[in-house]
Amino acid sequence: MSKLREVRGDFPILDQEIQGRKLVYLDSAATSQRPLQVQEAVRQYDNRDNGNPHRGSHTLSLRATEAFEGVREKVRRFLHARSVKEIIFTKNATEAINLVAYSYGLSQLKPGDRIVLSIAEHHANLVPWQQVAKKTGAVLTYLYVDEEGRLPEKELDKIDSATKIVAMSHMSNVLGTIFPVKEVIRRAHAVGAVALIDGAQAVPHMKVDVTDLDADFYVFSGHKMLSLMGVGVLYGRESLLETMDPFLYGGDMIEYVHEQETSFNELPFKFEAGTQGIEAVVSLGAAIDYLEELGFDAIHEKEMELLAYALDQLKALPYIRLVGPSDLKDRGAVVSFVVEDVHPHDVSTILDSYGVGVRAGHHCAQPLMRYLKINACTRASFAFYNTKEDIDALVRNLDEVRRWMGYGSR
Ligand SMILES: Cc1ncc(COP(=O)(O)O)c(C=O)c1O
Known part of the structure; x- marks a missing residue:
């Protein structure tokens, strides 16, 4: 377990409901949340x-x-x-x-x-x-x-x-x-x-x-x-x-x-x-x-724990294709992926209806998208204030995305 102290109380914004569901914020690479301090x-x-x-x-x-x-x-x-x-x-x-x-x-x-x-x-x-x-x-x-x-x-x-x-x-x-x-x-x-x-x-x-x-x-x-x-x-x-x-x-x-x-x-x-x-x-x-005060060693350890957990969970979904390294080597806590047969904007809109905020689109990297031969992808990005439950919510609701769009989940 990570040595990071308990931090959730420092981020009141995370303690709210979106569309009747607990907010799961997975877009810190776009902008991070601000602690009370x-x-x-x-x-x-x-x-x-x-x-x-x-x-x-x-x-x-x-x-x-x-x-x-x-x-x-x-x-x-x-x-x-x-x-x-x-x-x-x-x-x-x-x-x-x-x-x-x-x-x-x-x-x-x-x-x-x-x-x-x-x-x-x-x-x-x-x-x-x-x-x-x-x-x-x-x-x-x-x-x-x-x-x-x-x-x-x-x-x-x-x-x-x-x-x-x-x-x-x-x-x-x-x-x-x-x-x-x-x-x-x-x-x-x-x-x-x-x-x-x-x-x-x-x-x-x-x-x-x-x-x-x-x-x-x-x-x-x-x-x-x-x-x-x-x-x-x-x-x-x-x-x-x-x-x-x-x-x-x-x-x-x-x-x-x-x-x-x-x-x-x-x-x-x-x-x-x-x-x-x-x-x-x-x-x-x-x-x-x-x-x-938190210390980058503790932050890194926590984020790597989350990243490892997320990669394992996502790799187990047959309809997910990861964009980026599939292991932890020289890698930070950003996970992009393509959901087979579902446009990333649909993925993100449906996830939002379950309270899960991720980013969808070309991520201001159009030449990379073209090189990877994709139009867009979905990105979940973590910070030290995220939890394994946040990743569980992402994975659980990706199954819902597939169901909503009329496909099998797993
Ligand atoms: C790698 C990278 N460089 C530059 C930027 C631009 O940051 P800003 O919009 O804060 O100038 C971003 C924003 O997402 C980024 O991810």
Whole structure:
């Protein structure tokens, strides 16, 4: 049994009925739920400290600045970055990737340069690179996964001397595969390329050390790791960020403005234009405290228990085809599958009528769907606050889905 302390009481949202059935929330990869401790941190900030950070010398503005910069230091420590200059707050992971694509990619890439991506990238880590490739004449090259959704080592040989940028997710939001990003980064550096790692699905579930990974850029979103929506993080290697132009202009990112010229603030402020979402930033700090108090070892153990149980149960259903690795190796707690003869939207709508919330569709990964020769699939994603009973409800009601659609169950 997992060593995780009892956490359900921290998540009142989970204690409700949907259509007369107990809610079973299996969509944490889309967005996670927020514990009382995170809500309370925001409430305290709102009731005591709210002001515009970096904009005033009165007490509330100073307190807001202290709260904002305090979270920056917390994120630095959380990611094992060397300096707070390397931690940029953004709206979300998508904005962080766009920042790098535009501020780095656009100025560095030339016709014929290669941008290497995995075929499993979320559109957020694919479309910005496509746009930059169109504008610069660079070409996109994809690394393809095998039948189990893992990346064969020989695919990494595509990272060649023409490669200037490698952009890869740490964990796939569809397959659940954890990609060998340390080796990917090593290969990128060996040919003089930089590597951006999309950690949106990894950071909520595992310890991440950007210094040990030797990542050039690493991004994630707060709302997938217990915080409010509206905050994301870009970690960037200081020496690279220093050379990059700002992404958005105005507000705190300026130093001096003259009628015809402007000089820009130092890192990390150079990349933070306008008033930031400070409540979301405060909530991210509280989310990090909460996750660290639980401990990633205990979180991992619990999620692996759930994942093992879910894979065993789903593999026993004759009408289910798993999308992604069928065992626990290098895999996180996301399970995607196809229900034979039933469209994923029907699967999700019928499951919802039994209180079970899963995600259906292409999961913002259309090139992956096309490569896998499916239109869409259903995804159940777990967090440490899920239980084995949640998985039982999923499996029991998948039988109902088949019955509703007029097929046999098992
Ligand atoms: C792997 C991955 N990258 C990026 C994103 C984009 O996150 P956001 O919408 O918070 O920017 C997601 C969201 O599902 C994701 O799963």
